[in-house]
Amino acid sequence: MSLIASTPANNSLLSSGMESERTLYPYVTGTSVIGIKYKDGILMAADMGGSYGSTLRYKSVERLKSIGKHSLLGASGEISDFQEILRYLDELILYDNMWDDGNSLGPKEVHNYLTRVMYNRRNKFNPLWNSLVLGGVKNGQKYLGMVSMIGVHFEDNHVATGFGNHLARPILRDEWHENMSFEDAVKLLEKCMRVLLYRDRSAINKLQIAKITEEEVTISQPYSLKTFWGYSAFQNPTKGAEGSW
């Protein structure tokens, strides 16, 4: 992506390590994640693309992961930072399990923990370049929230990151309602993902949908959406502008 070597390589042996190493730009990025609440829990969708600038370089990146027993995390933005976040959460859940006392961290706790991490990193000018969607169910309570790379966080019935905010949320605002059935919710998500596929340059046609309910977490196998390109306007694209391509 950026060939400008504006920052010196940080693996210099002469460097005392006090040289500030911080994220300046993202390199391998994932695009939108969408999450919605439905009757039994939360549904999330994300495609499997990892872009290296404008190149769609990696096409099997899993951007939806389950956290503990009660939560699901989806991330857009820098993939390596997402992997780092997964490491932190792994440790967090491990210590939680080690208590072995019948208490467990629910989605609200994980969401707030992530907010603290993201905000503190932002304060040190070394952000984790991600927008995170955190959803889950615990004790019958559904929870869906978002955290951005600067620590902005909120909860809602439907959330999206990146382009999803601009393209998917208007659809969700119109068509989402409480207690949607699983099939309806999936259809709605697919509708949003299709729009993103058509209009977002970094989206690829290979997506996963993840579901979390009180009982279980399932992340689907990757699949593709059907697209339609047979519009008459595409038949002779230069009709209105002779000479263009």
Place this chain on the structure above:
Amino acid sequence: MFRNQYDTDVTTWSPAGRLFQVEYAMEAVKQGSAAIGLRSKTHVVLASVNKANSELSSHQKKIFKVDDHIGVAISGLTADGRVISRYLRSECINHSFTYESPLPVGRLVVQLADKAQFPLEILNVGHKSFGVGVFLIVEADGRFLLDQVCTQRSWKRPYGVGLLVAGLDESGAHLYYNCPSGNYFEYQAFAIGSRSQAAKTYLERKFETFMGSSREDLIRDALFAIKETLQGEKLTSSICTVAVVGVGEPFNIINQKTIQELIESFETKEEEVVEAADQGAAMQEDRSPEGAPMDI
């Protein structure tokens, strides 16, 4: 108790495998004024006896609110109790801040018990702590942890206070007892401090009913248990403190006036019961000790 050559240091074992300093610390708890706790499925009640040194002074605070869902009653060296309460409040508030969720009581109790064994620095590995007060230490990964180091180094002796920790969390209402040895136990009902045996006897008789008790019944039983420890002295709201935490009710210390009214209403009931028994059985000398309010 016994003076012997193995009791100078908390780090010295006796040949019998005992740590005398720890045992002496537990004695300090027994000398303190009584505190009792009991719990039902939905509520936990703490009560303590407050003896003021003289009529002119106020009495010592022995019940502390730690968070909306946790409170403690202490017995023993109340100064240690205050420091510990500060630690407990700190732990609770840190947890709430990071996770936006109340710290489960069981976890707080374990952390407190561990503190009896190790100074706090060892528990938080990979951590720089400085001499004084409370610091915000920012870790490399951006999380920040709170470390508390007391400059008086009072952790070099076991703390001389027993704590009854009452709290509510997802798994229900809990009552724990933390002792200076670092052990902790969960209880249905318990009493600590001087003359607590009388209260324990009372509680042992009635504890099976507590799980299903209403809030009012629990408070009444707490007051009766406190009365047992007073050994005939009159129970008034000025010498006891009662606090309750429950589902939908954050931890709060009950107003003195309310307690006085409750005490009076219990005594009236007792009187009525006794009078009915008198009329029925005509056994004049068999009045229960509680039924003599005219002797004020």
